[in-house]
Amino acid sequence: MSEPVSALGGLRYEGFVRVEELPPRGMVTLRGDLGSEGLRRAVRDLTGLDVPDAGGVSQGAEHAVAWMSPDELLLLMPHAAAPEAVTQLQAALAGEHAMAVEVSDARAMFRLTGSGVREVVAKLAPVDMSRAAFRPGMIRRTRVAQVAAALWMPEEDCVELVCFRSVAAYVFGLLKVSAAKGGEVGAGY
Amino acid sequence: MLILTCPCCGVTAEETEFHGGGEAHLTRHGPDSDDDQFHDYLFMRENPRGVHFERWRHVYGCGKWFHAARDTVTLEVFGTYPAQTTEPPQHIREAISARRPGWSWRGLS
């Protein structure tokens, strides 16, 4: 079995916040009726986490469950666990109108750390990044410059962002420019 | 700037997170229609100054389609509502009447 590699080999950049590409992460898209007891139980059995409310992300030690749309979740897990997770979900949801697909290798993931992370995102996405509007525990699907992305804050001063693997270099470039020293706006977030 | 609230996921964002889908509430005349109906369905669109009804898609967000009632001149949004309807719901019409008394659009008022 060949070694999984991330899109950019773990590139890093030190600006007024740190930008790093994260190692391969297991990701499963789950679509279905998010209110159904069967689906909620299947997610809980797999991840130990509850299905989050609209716009939310539940986080555990190894797993996270992110609300992507009224009928879609993104499940995050260790990379090697994703194929088995799909099998388990498909078995648990047999007979339900639901679909589980592994998307790990379709994605790239970045982490921003530092006190200016809100500003770095606000320069790229049409999202109110003030503390009052966007908090840890929330997820936002949006665009960064010209491509789709989803982002959340595992904790204050930290943002994780996922995008399509094919645009990883573009997104890393954006984040680099936005985080470059001397580019602080001082918006007071 | 046009600011829309997606009724499917509740997110409020400016228009670049969305994609316009053209005029709302068209009757999609098909094989059993006559030439005039099909012509009107294909080509005839409202282009008002003022109250307008449109389809939008939250393309960078939840991906869902919805409807919006807005003013094409001021970009004021009177309301957004689900895609699964063939005409604007009463509360949307009332919201427009409160802001634009006497409005009309196609056969609606």
Ligand SMILES: [Zn+2]
């Ligand atoms: Zn939406």
